[in-house]
Amino acid sequence: MEIRYAVPSDLNGLLNLLKDNHINSIPEEEKKNGFITTNITKEQLYSLMENEKGITVAVNDSNHVIGFALAGSWNFWQSWPLFTYMIEHLESFKLNDQILTVENSYQYGPVCIDKQYRNTGIFEKLFSFSLKSMADxxxxxxxxxxxxxxxxxxxxxxxAKMTESGTFDWNNNHYWLMAIQTK
Structure with missing residues (x-):
């Protein structure tokens, strides 16, 4: 297994993993095992990969994508209504008495691990790589x-040792806002 930045040949694997784990694709009884709610196109993934170096992947020995973590600037995410809402309310949240802003933070997620590779330490490795990738x-x-x-x-x-910085509601859903220092 290898953890690395995504390359264009990973895009179809990313899309398949997204689709297989999206809340609209999994049976109700499996939702307790985690799910993704973000819809993202191949073109958007390519932009995130090329312009922000914002996709970390885990690949198996056959170079098949078995996990990923997305991360990007608020500018990248602003076209999604939920992220627009978060941007508008971001400064009402703090971490270690520091107000969170679009200038001092970035959005991480979604993150996903193929079912057969869960609880193998891949999540921690993806998280760590993604965190370090934006720390500068x-x-x-x-x-x-x-x-x-x-x-x-x-x-x-x-x-991942993230801290709950507050909660918010959007579109009849309730969310935790989580934060962590990058260094």
Whole structure:
């Protein structure tokens, strides 16, 4: 297994993993194991990969994508309504008494691991690589977690050591806003 920046040949694998783990694709009984809510196109993934170096992938020995973490500037994410909402309210959140802003933070996520590779340490490796990849540009990483996704919350608080900086509601969903220093 290797953790690295994504390359164009990874795009189809990324899209397949996104589709297979999207909230609209998985049965209700499997949602307790985690899910993704963000819709993103191949063109948007390519832009994130090329312009922001914002896609970290885990690949198996056959170079097949088995996990990923997305990260990008707020400028990249602003075309999605949820992220626009977050941008508008970001400065109401703090980490270590520091107000979080679009200038001092970036958005991390979604992150996803293929089912057969979960609980193997890949999440921690993806998270660490992604965190370090943006550390020279931003002092804070931010993500949000739907409160009906306790698996993600546990992974980000226990394994990634992120701090809950508050909660917010959007589109009839309740979210935790999580943050961590990049260095």
């Amino acid at each position: 540009h931003y002092p804070y990483m931010i993500t949000f977690i739907n409160q009906v996704n306790p698996r993600s919350y546990a992974a980000h608080t226990k394994k």
